[in-house]
Amino acid sequence: MRVRLWSRVGFAPRIAIVVVLTFIGTQLLGEALRALVPPSDFALFDTQWLVDTTVDAQRTVTAADASQRDLALSSLKSKEWLDFVIREGQPAAPGGPSPASSATLQAQISKKLGVDADAVVVNITPYGNLLSQVRTGVVLLSGLPALMTNVAADSVEHYPLVASEIEIGVRLSDRSWLIVTQRAGDLASARYVRNAADLIGGALFVGMLSIWMARSLVKPLTQLAGAAERLGRERALTPIGDMDLPEYAAIAHAFNEMQARLTHFVDERTTMLAAISHDLRTPLTRLRLLAEYVRDKDQRQEVLSNISEMETMIQSSLAFGSDDARREPHSVVDIASLLISLCDNFTDMGGHVTYIGPDHGQLSCQPVAMRRALSNLIDNGLRYGERVSVTLRDEAQALVIVLQDVGPGIAPDQIERAFAPFQRLDGSRSRATGGTGLGLTIARDVIRAHGGDVTLASAQPAGLLVTVNLPKPAMLPSVI
The missing domain is CATH 3.30.565.10 (Histidine kinase-like ATPase, C-terminal domain)
Known part of the structure; x- marks a missing residue:
């Protein structure tokens, strides 16, 4: 019953159904992957708190012995929200223009530390889409408490409302750098896998549906082309069976009728030609008998020659129009x-x-x-x-x-x-x-x-x- 109902669906509705199924399938796949591996969270940071925390971490590291720096950093209360690491080399700036808030935050930190501006580096990466975001996002606020409607209305010139990554570097006395970033979270690697699976799975789903639809559309055309090729080569009837698509069913019906009409037309002409040739043989036989009574030898030979030529033409015509050769197997x-x-x-x-x-x-x-x-x-x-x-x-x-x-x-x-x-x-x-x-x-x-x-x-x-x-x-x- 379902197959019969599907066979009544036309070409355009099938295309629409496949497009809708593709959209629904990719959406369900994305939702299932996000349910399995949740999207990244957002951390709301007050700008002044971030400045104070960075300054406090720098002073803690400066006061501690070189061998005790990591232990001192791990004891910071802000460790729950931020990651602290000491490494050699100045942090590299991200690609693209830096937002204005980077310079503002850099100036606030360097002023509070009492150091030159080049001793502080602030890199802020604007927030990307959910497929590229794997770390905890950052929302910078100029002050708390704040209404979200006011936050949304603030100008991006003061700071980016949402950042994908924030990295603060402070140069220490031994030329190493204290790097402060938001916590990456425990699911960063899993989110990378989820994003790749979402992209690859969606492509495979769309590809499989497209191939299935293309095969269902091309298969009847292949059958039609094969029947037409056989009709042209062997001139044998090749009826095309039932087609799923109503449009193809109409084409198959018209093609079958065309084959029948062509065969009937050729059979009629061949039968007529054979009948004429057969009927001509009787008067030709009579003419050949009458030619024997012609006394003049040259005239008799001429008449017999003409009769022989007519018989040859009849035989050639039968050979040309005969359907026996067309029915010969390959x-x-x-x-x-x-x-x-x-x-x-x-x-x-x-x-x-x-x-x-x-x-x-x-x-x-x-x-x-x-x-x-x-x-x-x-x-x-x-x-x-x-x-x-x-x-x-x-x-x-x-x-x-x-x-x-x-x-x-x-x-x-x-x-x-x-x-x-x-x-x-x-x-x-x-x-x-x-x-x-x-x-x-x-x-x-x-x-x-x-x-x-x-x-x-x-x-x-x-x-x-x-x-x-x-x-x-x-x-x-x-x-x-």
Whole structure:
């Protein structure tokens, strides 16, 4: 029931649902991580208290022996809120401009200590977002008690209301520095992990939903592309099953109807052609019998020749329009062996045909139809060009067959006309050579049915160059 209900949801609503689920999922993930590892707290410091505490710590360290400094610092009551450490080297200033409150706080501390301003360093880092904040935040107040509404209205020129980190350094007599910072807390490292998990987990969640949605949208397109490719190559009905998306279901229904109409159209034309050819055989047989009563031998021979030519045209038409070849199953054929066999056969019949190429080159095709197409191309070259050179190249994406003869060739503006049914070109291609004008038509029809194509071009210095491109099935265009 749920699957059936989901299949009624259209394309746009699905996109909206995925976007909403993504937003909700990332929010829930963030809340779950923050519940597991709470966000950092905030410490509210009175500015004057911070100044007094820093001065008190400096005096405590100065009064204690060098070996007792750490013990003296640990006894300070402000240890609960601040961290005190003594180290060599002046504290480095954070990147970016310093807020005005840094200079104000620095001046107050140096004045109370009675030292030069360069003996005190105050670094205040403005507060960042929750993902980057892992330490306890600091809120500086000019004085207590204070109303939060007044605090929020105070100018940032006096001090930053909220700081991500505050670091105060006071130079001691031995050139070391007393560093005062807010307490980092016990969960600083855990917050780093939480922030990284929030970012990575959110990205993974969005990525998984996006991939799932993309696959659900692309899979029907892949099925449609495969059916269209098979229809173009094998001309076999490939009905597309039920689609989840209503929009795709409508496309699949229209595609199935188109296949049925095309098949019905081709079947009707083939049946009509076969019927006409069959009906013509009876009057042709009668004409052949009547021709025997023609007394003049030359006239009788002319009539019989015309009848024979008509029968040849009928047979060629049946071969061109027959649906038997289109229903021939595909199988793996060694195109190189097929070309070698054809070249040998034409050579045995007195033709001059040479083969250049590898000994093997396999392709999934209709064996009988492919043999007929290549045989027509070689026969066409021998008929008009006397000698034919056949070259096979086994490339990564296709098998390329190049046939070159030494005949008169075809004018560039007549190339497309050469492929038209029953068209025989005068001039460069003499009518004395015979034929019905269907050889190139049948060849291109078969090769295009296999996803390839045939092109003609003038060869140098003379002749016709026929190039056959047969793409390998794995390289045919598809939607992934």
